[in-house]
Amino acid sequence: MAKKKKIQSAPPKKGKLKKKRTFKFRKFLLFCLLVFLMVHYRSQLSAIILDSLPGQFSQDSTQTKNTTARQKTGETKSFVKISPQGATLYAQADDTSSQLGTVNVGEIVTFLDQVGDYYHITTNHQSTGYVSKTQATLFSQTIHATPNSLKQAVIVLNPGHGGDDVGALSNDENYYEKDVTLSTAKVVKKALEAAGATVILTRDFDETESLDSITQKSMEEQADVFISFHFDSTDYANMASGVTTYYYYYTYQNLAETINDQLTDLLPLENRGVEYGDFEVIRETTQPSLLLELGYMNNDSDLQTILTTSYQNKVAKAIVNGLTQYFSQTNN
Ligand SMILES: [Zn+2]
Known part of the structure; x- marks a missing residue:
């Protein structure tokens, strides 16, 4: 942001040459800003927490890539990790709905979607239901197809x-x-x-x-x-x-x-x-x-x-x- 302000407050241009140089300089600053944003953005994404995303999980997050050598062939998938206290599995996205059981502490379960304050999930035991967002965290991870050798x-x-x-x-x-x-x-x-x-x-x-x-x-x-x-x-x-x-x-x-x-x-x-x-x-x-x-x-x-x-x-x-x-x- 600071860099952008500097560009805007550049002195008024006098003559063609100066205009050209200022333009080049602005382009250079913009380029720097872009590079900075790209690097910064990438470093935030290795284990991104998507709790703050509203509604249905965004398709854009499938673009998230890890920084290892194999990043080109990976697909980013979303998972839900159950809190260190475990979680209650509900039939509906509502804590007054029937309880289907509990989900194990720290288990990583399949994310289906989110409804209000709940994640719709499938557990390791293949039970499908809802857990409260207060008892789980949504994150993404790059997953590769299993190699055949x-x-x-x-x-x-x-x-x-x-x-x-x-x-x-x-x-x-x-x-x-x-x-x-x-x-x-x-x-x-x-x-x-x-x-x-x-x-x-x-x-x-x-x-x-x-x-x-x-x-x-x-x-x-x-x-x-x-x-x-x-x-x-x-x-x-x-x-x-x-x-x-x-x-x-x-x-x-x-x-x-x-x-x-x-x-x-x-x-x-x-x-x-x-x-x-x-x-x-x-x-x-x-x-x-x-x-x-x-x-x-x-x-x-x-x-x-x-x-x-x-x-x-x-x-x-x-x-x-x-x-x-x-x-x-x-x-x-
Ligand atoms: Zn041991």
Whole structure:
């Protein structure tokens, strides 16, 4: 705005040359202003909150693009994130209408439209209804069509825990979960890269990561698949053994099963199956997400196995195989 005023208060032109220069200068200032506005506007859009938009969700927001390398092929979709207190699902856009149930804390649900002070949504459990805008936030995220091969995929790997958060301990307390998740994720990264994928680790050294920053990374990088690595623990030593694959969104149950079939085939530990798991890193993201518990830290026999390079290589092979299969299925 300041720049615009300057243009208007330019001194009166004397002669053709001066007129031409002033004109050029004004054009230049206008250009600067345009560039500034474009840059400023773009930076505001990565996780835009559209609460203030009146009525039906604006089609213009589909133009919103993220700043990653793949921005040209993405489509921006709108989602509703349920508040940290959860939300009540109503049959109508009215809190006196019948209550259909509650929607889980932090769940990201499908946005249909907005009616007055309510969002019309479909939940993870495929229930459709209305939640109050006071219990949810509308936002947009660029979503890509799932690639049909691992070579075109961006995979975000999260080595669970880190820094002050050591995770589970071995029975002798000499081994921390945060170190085993990191070494495993690094081996998996190498194998996925060798298969042609683009791989991003949410951390590649011993640092504390907030769960929020992990989910943000998976969305910023527009992960085609996000995998969080963990190792389990029980209250008492040597009480349980084996591997579990968790998903939060039912849409990704098939992805979980595809990966888990490979883990079952290739790993020497017992497979405990695929389960729904209410974990923040796989709940509060718009990207296809899984959480793997790859053995028990406080089971002496599991620990001996999971610390070996041979085991971590098998995990890597299972994930490469599973993802290769997943991507080849998707677009066919
Ligand atoms: Zn863990």
